[in-house]
Amino acid sequence: MKKILLFAGVFAATVTAASAQQIDLGGIGQASGTTVATIIQMFGLLTVLSVAPGLLIMVTSFTRFIIAFSILRAGIGLQSTPANLILISLSLFMTFYVMAPTFDRAWANGVKPLMDNQISQTVALERISDPFRTFMLSNVRDKDFDLFADLARERGQTVAKETVDLRILVPAFMISEIRRGFEIGFLIVLPFLVIDLIVATITMAMGMMMLPPTVVSLPFKIMFFVLIDGWNLLVGSLVRSFN
Template structure:
C-alpha cells in the first residue's frame, strides 16, 4: 500500500514539474526520462491516461482477482443469520474484509511489485513485459483457488465460439477471472450455509418453545436474537470465522 502511494505521488510530482516548465516535451525528452516514454509526448499522455484508468477501476479489480468476495459474502450471511439488520455496519464489514484481503494477498502483491512494478519504475523492462509479470502472481493465485469445473466451463464456451483461451498449459485471463469469481461466490455461499445452521437451530428451538407456551403474538426472532448473540460471543465466533476464512485459501 505504501509503495502504491509513493508511486502515485511520484507520477503527480512529474506532472507538476512538467506544468511548471511549460514545455513537457523538454522534460520528457531529457536523458533521464527518454527511456520510459521513448522521447514522445504522445507516449507520456497515453501512459498517464492508462494509469488514471487503472486507478479508476481499481475497486473492480480488487473484487475480481482477490479474496475479497468470499469474505464479504460470509460476513453478510453471518449478519443475516443472526437477524441483525445493520450491525455490524457495512463500513465495518467491508473494512474488515478489505484488511483481511490485504493479509491474504500480501505475498501476491509483493511478487507483483518485485517482479513487475519495481523493474518498470527502474526502466529495466517495458510496459508489456511489466503487465505480464504483474499479472502472473494473480493468475497463479486464482488458478489455485478456482474449481476445475468452473474453469473448464469458460474454456468450453470459448471453444464453442471459435475462440482460443488456452495456449499450451497457459489459460488466458479472460477465462481465469470469471471462473475464479464464480468459484469464490460458490465457496462464500458454502461457508454461509455452515454459518447459518447453528442460528437456524436456535430459531427453531425458540419458536417451538414459544408456540408450546401459547405466545402466538410474540415474534420468536425477538427472543432468539439475544441467545444467538450470546452463543456467537461464547464460542469466540469472530476468531473462529476469520481464522477459517483466511486458512481456506491455498
Template sequence: MPRAPLLLLASAALALLALPAQAQDGAGVLGALGDVFSDAAPGSDERATLSGRIIQLVALMTVLSIAPGLLMIMTSFTRFVIVFSILRSALGLNQSPPNVVLSSMALFMTFFVMQPVFEQAWENGLQPLMDNAITEEQALARIGDPFKDFMFANTRPRDLELFQGLAARADGSEPLPVPETADEAGWRALIPAFMISELRRAFSIGFLIYLPFVAIDLIVASVLMSAGMMMLPPVLISLPFKVIFFVLIDGWYMLAGSLMESYVPMAGG
C-alpha cells in the same frame, strides 16, 4: 460532468501545451490547431510523442477508475464480505456490525491473504519498472502473473472449463483442454471462473454458518408455541441467545481463521 468530455478536454489541453512557441503567435488559436493537425503527418516524432503521452494518461485514469473493481474480482475480498453479510443476517442483526466495519474487516483480511501476491507483483514488476530496468509491457505481464497464480490455485477446474468452452463457442473454435498450470490459463476465462468459484464457496460457508442459528430459532419457536405465547415474535427471544452463543464459541476468531485458511497458497508461495 461525464468522464469522456473531461478526457477530451485534458487531451486538448496537453496538445496545446506541447505545441512549439511559434504556434502561439500570428494566427492564434486557429494557427495552433493547424499545427496540431499538421503534426499528424506520418513520421512526425512530436506527434508520436504527444499521442503516447495522451494514451498513457488515459490508461492511467482508466486503471485508477477500475481499481476498486479489480480489488473485488481478483482477490479474496468477495468471499470475505459475502460471508460476513450472511453472518449478520443469520444473527438477526440488521445494522450491527455496520457495513463500514464489515467492509473494512474484509479489506484488511484481504491484504493479509494477498500479501505474498502483492510482494511478488512489486518485486518482479513495479520496482524494476520504476528503476527503468524493464518496459511497460514486461512490467504488466510480471505484475499480472502472481494474481493469475493465486486465482488459478483457487478456481475449480469445472468453472474454468465452462468459460473456456463458452469462449471457444463464441470464437468458433474447438474447446481447449482444462489448463494444468496458471501459464496455460487465459485471463478471459480465468477471471469469471474465479468469481464463480468464490461465490460458490462463500455461499457454502454461509449455509454452514446459518445452520446453528436456524436451530436456535426453531427451539425458541417450539418453546413459545408449547407455552401458548404464539403472539410473541420468536426472533425477539432468540436474538440474545444467538449473540451470546456466537460470543461464547469465539465466533469471530473461528470464522476469520477458517476463512483465511480456506485459500490455497500459490505454488512456491
C-alpha cells in the same frame, strides 16, 4: 504498508512514463501520432484509477470474506451491526494478509523494476499479473474454469491453463469464490436457524402468538456466537481455506 502501496506504485510508474513525453496540445490539429498516443494513455490511466477497487475485489480473496461476513450478520438477525464499514475493513485487512505473498512477488518482479526503468511497461504488466494468475489458478474450481474455457473455444480461441487469458480466468475465479462464500455462509447460518426453530416452537407452545420469535432468539444467538468464540473460529477458517 508495502502491500497497500503496490497498486499505487503501478499507477505512479505509469504516470511517470506518460509524463516523460511532452504533450503538444497546440499541434493536436496535425494529429501527431505521439500526441494522440499520449492522450490515449492518459485516458487509459484515468480509467484504471476509476476501476481499481473493482480490480482489487476481482482478483483477490476479498469476495469470499465479505460474503461470509454478510451472511453471518443476516443469520444472527442484526440489520446494521457490525456496520458495513467494519466488515469491509476487516475483509480488506484479511485480504492483505492472505495476498501478502502474491503482492510481494508482484512488487519485486514487476512494479519495482518498472519504477527503476529496468523493464518496459509490457514486461512489467506480465510480471505483475503472473502472481495473481497463479493465485487464481490454485483457487478456481475446475468446473468453473472449464465453463469459460469451453465458451472461449467455441469462439475459436486456444486455451492453455498455464497461460490462460485473464478475461477467461477472472470470471471463472469470481464465480468460484461466490460459490465458496455461499457454502461457508450455509454452514454459518445453520446453527442460528436451529436456534430460531427451537425458540419459535417454545413461543408457540406457550401461546405467545403476537411475539416475533426472532426478538426472543436474537440474544440467544448473540450469546451462542460469543461463547463459541465465533469471530476467532470464522476468521481462522476463512484464512486457512486459502492455504
